[in-house]
Amino acid sequence: MQFVYPFMNNSFRRKTVTFLLLTAISFCINISAQNSTVLLRTEVPSGINGETPFIFTHRAMGTEFTFTIFPRPDDIGPEDLAPIAREAFQSIDTLEQEISSWIASSNTSNINREAALGPVDVRPKVWHLLTFAKETWEKTDGAFDITVGPLIDYWRDPNPLPSHLPSALARVGMEKVVLHTDSRRISFSVPDMRISFGGIGKGLALDRAAEVFALYGVESALLSGGDSSILVVGSPPGREFWQIGLHNPYNATSDMETVLLRDQALSTSACFHEIPSVLEEESCGIFNPNTGLTVNGMLSTTVVASTGMATDALSTAFYVMGEKRVREYCKAHPEIGAILVALPKNRQPHPVILGNIKTKP
Numbered sequence: 186m187q188f189v190y191p192f193m194n195n196s197f198r199r200k201t202v203t204f205l206l207l208t209a210i211s212f213c214i215n216i217s218a219q220n221s222t223v224l225l226r227t228e229v230p231s232g233i234n235g236e237t238p239f240i241f242t243h244r245a246m247g248t249e250f251t252f253t254i255f256p257r258p259d260d261i262g263p264e265d266l267a268p269i270a271r272e273a274f275q276s277i278d279t280l281e282q283e284i285s286s287w288i289a290s291s292n293t294s295n296i297n298r299e300a301a302l303g304p305v306d307v308r309p310k311v312w313h314l315l316t317f318a319k320e321t322w323e324k325t326d327g328a329f330d331i332t333v334g335p336l337i338d339y340w341r342d343p344n345p346l347p348s349h350l351p352s353a354l355a356r357v358g359m360e361k362v363v364l365h366t367d368s369r370r371i372s373f374s375v376p377d378m379r380i381s382f383g384g385i386g387k388g389l390a391l392d393r394a395a396e397v398f399a400l401y402g403v404e405s406a407l408l409s410g411g412d413s414s415i416l417v418v419g420s421p422p423g424r425e426f427w428q429i430g431l432h433n434p435y436n437a438t439s440d441m442e443t444v445l446l447r448d449q450a451l452s453t454s455a456c457f458h459e460i461p462s463v464l465e466e467e468s469c470g471i472f473n474p475n476t477g478l479t480v481n482g483m484l485s486t487t488v489v490a491s492t493g494m495a496t497d498a499l500s501t502a503f504y505v506m507g508e509k510r511v512r513e514y515c516k517a518h519p520e521i522g523a524i525l526v527a528l529p530k531n532r533q534p535h536p537v538i539l540g541n542i543k544t545k546p
Contacts, residue, residue, distance in 0.1 A: 224412055224413050224431075224432055224453050224485075225412075225415065225429055225430065225431065225451075225453060226432055226440060227415070227427065227428070227429050227430070229253055229407065229421065229427075236255055236256065236421075237255075238253045238255045238256075238405075238406075238421075239253075239254055239256070239263045240252070240253050240254075241254065241266075241267070243270075243274040243277070245274070245277045245390070246281050246285070246410070247287075248387065248410060248412070249411065250390065250391075250394075250408070250409065250410050251408070251409045252270050252273065252406060252407075252408050253409075254266050254269075254270065254398075254403060254405070254406040255404075255406065257401075257403060257404065266403075269397065269401045269403065273393075273397040273398060274394070276390075276393040276396070277390040277393060277394060280310075280389065280390055280393055281390075283308065283310055283311060284311060284382045284386060284389075285382075285386075286379065286381045286383075293311060293381070293382065296311075296371055296380060297378075297379040300371050300373040300378070301372075301376040301378060303372060304363075304365055304368070304370035304371065304372045305370055306369070306370055307369050307370060309369075314382055314385070314389070315371060315380075316364065317385070317498075318331045318359065318382075318385070318498075319359050319362065319364060321495075321498045321499070323359075324514070324518075325499070325502040325505075326506075327358070327359070327474055327475045328473070328474065328501075328502035328503075328506045329384065329474075329498045329499070329501060329502035329505075330357065330358065331381055331382060331384060332356075332357050332362060332378055332379065332380055332474075333381075333472075333474050334378075334379040334380075334381055335352075335353040335354075335356040335357055335377070335378075335379075336353050336354070336472060336474065336477050338353065339353040339477065350477050353477060354476075354477050356375055356376075356377050357378075357474055357477070358474070361375050361378060362374075362378070362380070384497060384498060384501055385494045385497045385498050386497075387410035387411050387493070387497060388414050388452060388493030388495070388496055388497030388498070389493060389494040389497075390493070391408045391409075391410050391416040391450065391493035392492050392493045392494055394408055394416075395408065395416055395493075399418075403418060404418065404419045405419045405422055406418040407427055410493070413452055413453045413454065413455070413500070414450070414451075414452045414493055414496065414497055415429060415446070415450065415493075416449075416450040416451075416493045417447065417449060418448065419447060420446075420447045425447065426445035426446055426447050427446045427447065428443050428444070428446075429446055430443050430444075431443070431444065431453065431485070431487055431524065431526075433534060434484075435529075435532040441536050442487075442524055442536050442544050442545075444487070444489060444544055445543040445545060446543075448491075449490065450489070450490055450492055450493040450495070450496045451488065451489050451496055452487070452488055452496035452500040453486070453487045453488075453500055454471060454500040454501045454503075455486075456483070456485075471505065472505075473505045474505070482527055482528050483504050483525070483528060484527060484528045484529070484534060485504075485524075485525075485526045486500050486501075486503040486504040486511075486523065486524070486525050486526070487500060487525075488500040488503060488521065488522070488523050489521070489522040489523070489542045490520065490521050490522070495521075499521065499523075503523055503525065508527075508537060508539075511525060512539055515539045515540030515541075516540075518540075519540065521541060522538075522539065522540040522542025523538075523540055523542065524538050524542065524544075525537045
């Protein structure tokens with residue numbers, strides 16, 4: 186964990202915590218993809234009475250987690266919040282050990298090794314993820330699917346052969362995952378399948394961290410995981426909302442929309458890094474799990490909901506589903522909000538706002 190603070194003494198430094206005190210009236214956090222393309226921009230103002238937040242960072246799940254925390258009324262300095270941030274980061278590390286398919290000892294890895302041979306015991310927290318994943322797969326008509334590993338392998342090939350696609354699709358689909366509810370076990374109905382929680386892991390990690398903050402009475406914080414997931418606790422002191430800008434990749438000086446959040450999560454799926462080829466080919470690196478083909482015509486989808494796990498899952502699903510089906514989904518689930526942006530022909534994005542979402546006028 187890192188938190189950069191210029192007045193930290195050596196004994197505190199040995200605890201591997203570094204601190205940064207933010208003294209500007211307001212500042213902006215750019216949340217970027219690995220290729221440095223900004224996806225989300227967050228304005229973090231000072232509190233109404235001049236309160237300034239502290240920033241803690243931690244590397245986990247192959248990405249950077251950043252916690253921007255305003256002090257509680259009795260907090261004097263960053264050392265009051267550092268133990269809370271450390272515990273929240275530890276909850277993320279524990280989660281990663283439980284669910285990562287990249288860790289050989291995890292329950293997920295054991296499932297991937299054994300579930301095609303017969304039923305495998307599932308730990309309670311992983312079972313919760315599996316039931317959520319299957320329910321979301323059903324609600325989105327398969328647009329969200331944690332079994333897409335064979336398709337990822339297919340599209341990673343520099344020259345994927347169309348004749349190989351049916352073989353990959355035959356090993357994809359939650360209908361091939363059998364959840365034995367009476368015994369809390371799982372099995373695969375076909376060999377060479379695998380599950381991965383990468384599509385919801387960062388959002389769930391933010392949910393876990395927020396639970397830790399709630400235990401210690403933190404009332405104002407912004408948590409980000411990777412390049413596309415945010416969860417906010419409360420709002421900046423004395424202010425009504427956190428403001429999250431959806432960056433316009435065609436205009437570095439403006440945002441497509443500014444979303445207003447309070448005690449909510451937000452996730453974005455986008456293909457900004459593919460824009461040059463997208464403009465020519467109208468396709469991107471996000472594919473439809475039902476067909477195995479890349480999705481055409483979308484620039485980005487953003488989802489707002491009460492949990493990071495839900496926004497992570499739905500932002501990708503909505504990218505696949507398209508406006509008509511997303512409109513129907515939001516009508517059936519009024520707690521969900523979305524912003525869809527189709528790939529513009531004239532470099533002028535036109536966001537479509539659906540469902541329960543607040544934006545800046």
